[in-house]
Amino acid sequence: xxxxxxxxxxxxxxxxxxxxxxxxxxxxxxxxxxxxxxxxxxxxxxxxxxxxxxxxxxxxxxxxxxxxxxxxxxxxxxxxxxxxxxxxxxxxxxxxxxxxxxxxxxxxxxxxxxxxxxxxxxxxxxxxxxxxxxxxxxxxxxxxxxxxxxxxxxxxxxxxxxxxxxxxxxxxxxxxxxxxxxxxxxxxxxxxxxxxxxxxxxxxxxxxxxxxxxxxxxxxxxxxxxxxxxxxxxxxxxxxx
Numbered sequence: 001x002x003x004x005x006x007x008x009x010x011x012x013x014x015x016x017x018x019x020x021x022x023x024x025x026x027x028x029x030x031x032x033x034x035x036x037x038x039x040x041x042x043x044x045x046x047x048x049x050x051x052x053x054x055x056x057x058x059x060x061x062x063x064x065x066x067x068x069x070x071x072x073x074x075x076x077x078x079x080x081x082x083x084x085x086x087x088x089x090x091x092x093x094x095x096x097x098x099x100x101x102x103x104x105x106x107x108x109x110x111x112x113x114x115x116x117x118x119x120x121x122x123x124x125x126x127x128x129x130x131x132x133x134x135x136x137x138x139x140x141x142x143x144x145x146x147x148x149x150x151x152x153x154x155x156x157x158x159x160x161x162x163x164x165x166x167x168x169x170x171x172x173x174x175x176x177x178x179x180x181x182x183x184x185x186x187x188x189x190x191x192x193x194x195x196x197x198x199x200x201x202x203x204x205x206x207x208x209x210x211x212x213x214x215x216x217x218x219x220x221x222x223x224x225x226x227x228x229x230x231x232x233x234x235x236x237x238x239x240x241x
Contacts, residue, residue: 037130058100
């Protein structure tokens with residue numbers, strides 16, 4: 001009996017350590033998104049370069065988490081419910097790694113855009129959208145730590161707001177392109193950035209769904225509300241990225 005308690009407590013300690021890595025990774029991703037959006041808004045190429053460089057730390061954490069989870073499964077032989085927790089951690093880390101990639105892509109394009117004439121109001125709108133997505137991501141991670149399925153369900157619903165922001169920005173960029181052909185290149189870059197931020201919202205939602213799976217033992221059955229795409233340009237961006 002004492003041996004069994006020792007194994008359980010060892011598993012719990014290992015799991016807590018891995019979850020701490022996940023939260024550290026989440027903090028780095030949130031900072032990367034905000035810094036990349038700020039670099040775009042203020043045309044700060046040095047900050048953009050730092051975001052790109054710091055993505056290596058996010059990738060390294062994701063690899064460490066995957067390795068630690070594999071070790072946990074191999075050494076601790078977790079029960080079904082504990083195994084579900086470990087698998088959820090691995091999936092959440094993978095989602096965060098993709099979010100880091102999107103922040104890096106945003107930073108790359110912000111450097112290109114800093115060499116072009118600004119599009120009125122676009123950088124500020126992008127920055128507001130990035131803030132909204134970071135809040136969504138933070139709430140999804142908080143729901144995971146608290147094992148709060150209700151909070152996670154709320155994150156799923158709020159992703160709809162991010163989709164609405166993306167579609168509004170798309171229409172704004174399209175208007176600028178139609179008004180002046182010289183705006184086309186800059187607006188295309190801005191559109192790719194907005195699409196990347198929208199996808200971070202999708203990954204935040206995927207994390208929220210993992211929380212629901214963890215708490216309730218099943219993935220949500222209902223389809224989450226999504227704003228439908230309205231353009232061939234949007235479809236083209238999906239093919240090119």
